[in-house]
Amino acid sequence: MDKNIGKKLDGRYEIIELIGEGGMADVYKAVDIVDNKTIAVKILKKEFAENEEFLRRFRNESKAIAVLSHPNIVKIYDVGFSEKIQFIVMEYIDGITLKEYMENERVLSWKDAVHFVTQILRALQHAHERGIVHRDIKPQNIMMFTDGTIKVMDFGIAKFAREEGKTATDQAIGTVHYISPEQARGDVTDAKSDLYSVGVMLYEMLTGQKPFDTDNPVSIAVMHMHNIAELPRRINPDIPTPLEEIIVHAMEKNPDDRYQTAVEMMRDIDRFKADPDVKFGYITRSQDTDAQTRYFAAVNDAPEETYNDNDYMQPPDDTYDQNDIYEDTYDEDYTDFEEDEKPAKKSLFVPILSAVTVVVIMVAVFFIATLVKGVFSGDGQKSSSEFAMPNLVGMDFNQAHEAYPNLDIQVEATEWSDLEKDKIFSQSIPEGDGVKKGEIVKVKVSLGSKTVKVPNVKNYHYTTAGDLLRAQGLEVEYQYQPNDEVEEELVFDTEPSAMEEVQPGSTILVYVSKGSEVEDIEMLDFVGQNIQDAKVQCGVWGLTVKTKKQDSGEEEGTILKQSIKEGEKVPSDSTITFTVSTGKEPEGDVEMKFYFPSNATGRFTITAYQNGVAIYESFTLSADYSKENLVTVRGKGTDETITMVLTNLSNNLTCELGRYSMNFEEGTFSVIDEDIDRAFQTVDGLYVEPTDPPVEPTDPPAVQPATDEPDDSSSEETEE
Template identity: 35%
Template sequence: MIGQVLGGRYEIIERIGGGGMALVYKGHDSLLNRKVAVKVLRQQFVHDEEFIRRFRREAQSAASLSHPNVVSIYDVGREQDIHYIVMEYVEGTNLNEKIKEHAPLQVEEAVHIATQICDALDHAHHNQIIHRDIKPHNILIGKNGRVKVTDFGIARAATASDITQTGSVIGSVHYFSPEHAKGVSQGEKSDIYSLGIVMYQMLTGRLPFLGESPISVALKHLQEDVEEPRKVNPMIPQSVENIILKSMRKNPEERYASARDMLHDLETCLLPQKLNEPKIAFSRQERMDEDHEQTRVMPAIRSRRAADSEEEREASVEWKGLESKSGKKNSWIKPVVWFAVIIILLAAMWYGIAYVQKLIKVPDVEVPNVEHMTLEDARTKLGEAGLSASPIEYRFDDNVPNGIVLQQEKSGYKVKLHSSIKLIVSKGKEMAIMQNYKGMLWETVLSEFQAKFNPDQIVKKEVKSDQPAGTIIDQIPVPQEEYDPKTATFTFTVSKGQGTVEMPDLVGMKESAAIALITKSNLKIDEKNIQREKSYFPEGYIFKQWPFEPGAQVDPGQEITIWVSTGLAEDAVEAIKSIAVSPTVEGQNTAVKITVSDAKGERDWKSEDITSQTHYSVPVVVSKKTNAVITIYKDGQPTDSITVTYLDAQRAQQESTFSEGLPSANPSGTGHQPSGGTAASSGKPPAPSGH
């Protein structure tokens, strides 16, 4: 799939994920010049006509959803046996990865994420779309923190077609609702149950039901009660636990009536007056009825009164026996014993009361000042003092960065140990989300922005493009990026149409590269426009172009003729000239440039800085009519030149070696005859330099 173009516009770049029914790729929309996500149906489902029909119908229905917390669906299409859906591409991670790295999440963060998911579900349910596969893997979190729910419509399409594999239900068993596990009809309340499991996992770091097989997990959804979240994580407020327990009731009638009702509780659960609300209670009449119907074997009950009478009679006989033996002289013993017992009991009670008072007495501690600290540091400092940060209120502030404590209550006061201290934390500057203006007319967008922002915040850049003149083809900030409305600069790249194009310099380029450059420049070339003949350029290189010179302004679509070399002309000789160049002052930096003028024309061959003598092998092409002249520039001034004649080049080929020792200065610019050294024709024609 990589590199394939779907629908004539969506180029597949790389695979970024996949599931049981589809693979997900990152793609590029060439028409609107934006990144997209392309979901492609797996091959094993492409021949199921009923599934494909419902898959496309539900995907198109999901495309009607328009909500900031729902991944937008742009297009649905088919390319031969490939069925695909084009969606919004979200840069960031998914909730599953976040839970793996940071669970359990902070209560405020988990509630914030769940609120956005619930808002998306409420919008979908109002449009008669049931997700049926809510799980952390399908919750995307963008770099700006916005939550996006994906896979709308696809899960519904799968269940609508009753897709089974050897009789099993396809889905994510750990997030099943009981009615899903039974295989009965599912509705909005199934999504609410799955969201409750996602909240449970975010706040406890584990799933409510685990088992050795999918069947055992599904049975636990049907039969077992979930362990209360506060037993796993005592930091969870009672109001938040109530939401989880209500959304995860096995009887759908006991869950929230709608996502809107659950959303209302999520939005208010962290208010101070709701944090410690009573634990939610559910009807247990059914369980009581079942208990009453069970038959129990009860042990026989002995009459307590009879037993007490018997013991009293025995004690009376024994006491009377003692009295008869001791006589009147020992009658004082009984009152003394009772008095001692009473004194011991009173002493024990006094010490017990004192001990309990010592246990229940809570010491006072001074509340430290945590203003201007980060929230994490503030929690640590309050924790060291035996206090906790709760509740936490967030406010926008233009001058204080995000996450810094703005205010606190009771700073410097003494409060009871383990008390909660309210903090007000900065959310930083109030940011806005950039909309997508690509493809819109500049004049329309300009009117909108002039009504909201200062003129110096709006920047227009005009470029040539295939888009109609006045169309916005790019923007900064990019779509969905956050920006500060007070300080942001908005840069719009606007098309000014194709206009004219600059004729490129093709001489010295390879044939394939020249043809590609002509096409890229919106010019035209056909096979009939390619002439081939011998020249002074290596085989396959361009040595002439017509009818436009390099740099000329040309209308798009003009035909270009090029001449391609089929090899060196008969009177051409190529050789490699060895030269040595020394710096102006040994050890000090000298800027050296070497130019060549030969049968191929004039060109810059080499430019670099040297500090010591450097040897170069310069390729040249010489003809009977044109010598080769190599010119050396030092620090921008011509200092030496070497002339290679036709006879020099022939001799170099015959002898296989020829060299030139370059003197330190040659102001006259005259050529030098070979004086030993090495130089030889290259085994393969050198590629042209300077192009």
């Protein structure tokens, strides 16, 4: 069994089961025994916990992550550090990962994809504004509820997964399918790296396949740095063109050419949702037809970079350095691979590159010469294919595309202006200048009128918050969610955030508290179970648990009674009280009345015996004074056999009165067997009325016969 199971971290977080394993940390389901709620605990693995530099940075980062509080980010409740264990306590999510959902659906509808990506971008915006960069955005790190709500996990952990001195051959590399080019090179990364990963995820959602995929993780990383992906619409023609442009812009190789913030990407998504035919100009016209483009191209047309075992062990000097490959080990689904070190193979890259360079220069010279020849005739006049540049200022960007198909009109920038939204207010080539078919024209497009700041409406009643937002010319959309910290019907967040600048008429998503989440649960029978097991289950339900102790012969901690009966349905915010055994036999009194026989006489005592040991002896009971005598026996136990013995104090004779089953906890008894009259008779305790003995008949005395002899005495007296 996992050695962490059953542990109590900080005396509060009790580990129940392992629910996830990653390259750097293990995730457990646990219970906060103080708040009686289910949580998740991420515990760092030993090899990372013993790295002092890593620990220092992890502590600092963990404190920063704890400040993130957003509906689309998994909450961090606590962090803990000791000499032996380092952990993060976070919200427990009962759902599936976005990866599981994507694998099941294969290709998502564009509406579902936009719904998910928008929530991810909101979470990233919140984090980026607070200086936190995720660095490991991928479907495995996105949790999804059944209602489609998204929660982003694992902020700030993956960025520390790279260990100094390790190379691609020294240690396994995790999932690199979503890694940005600069991250693969080992360069400093920022918010734009996360946006690249979002672009890759959006690509996969809409096409059902990753932009770069092979069995070799190192090769995938190199592809992100150098290769160009197939345009999404070539894989799935049902993808709206503006959404393809958004993917292209998010996945630019150069970070400076990408979206700079999550807000920028969300604005383009909002523009697309408002106008499905909008054109952003991120994909040039040549990109739709040519295989080799600046941004994307068909995989089959792109220069193929292959790596055998020896090639990536010893890369050319002017390509990537294997030490630069970002080690993305914090991945629930990573697959380890090991390569035996082999002798380095001499690279042919430099001579090949030199040959290619010469060929490219020759082709370029030939192309320029041909171009000059086509543009100018022999007398130095312009070719008839050239035409005058029209005035685009004031035109709608999409209308300009339709009106001048011979021009490649691209957006240079979008800015606030007095012009209506999507109107062109600047062009790179002045009106009237000569231009050729397909020539690129850079334009600046209006975002509309001046922005307004979103007012801070947190802790306002939702109706008041709506009035304040509408007063600023903003639209309001409410989303109701459970919140343990904010009262019901009060606002706990907005999207965009308070004080952020938005266009008038923008829709503000207002998050309104539904109070603590309550649901009905059907009560189980916990009698006979250990109280700790019951607390775990009740904590999962959200019940508040109270206990009261009672002496009992049951093992300590055993539940004797529960206040909510089995099968009863109660709200999850209810309180249940358990009566729990102390493990001590209950002590109490049992009162008994003994009725002496009517002819009982004398002085007596009654003694109670439990298991042969006297536990009680009454005071002297006089049968001559009262025939009804109350005896109170004190003892322990709930089903104890007690023997009552009668003693006659006049002769010390004893006899058993009877045997009784006593419950000292409840103060009750029942008779097993009893014979009071026999007991008193045995000890000579009954009065017997005295009687005269019978007189025996006797014969009368016999009569003596008369004689003639003189009486001697008379004679004697005479003689005298």
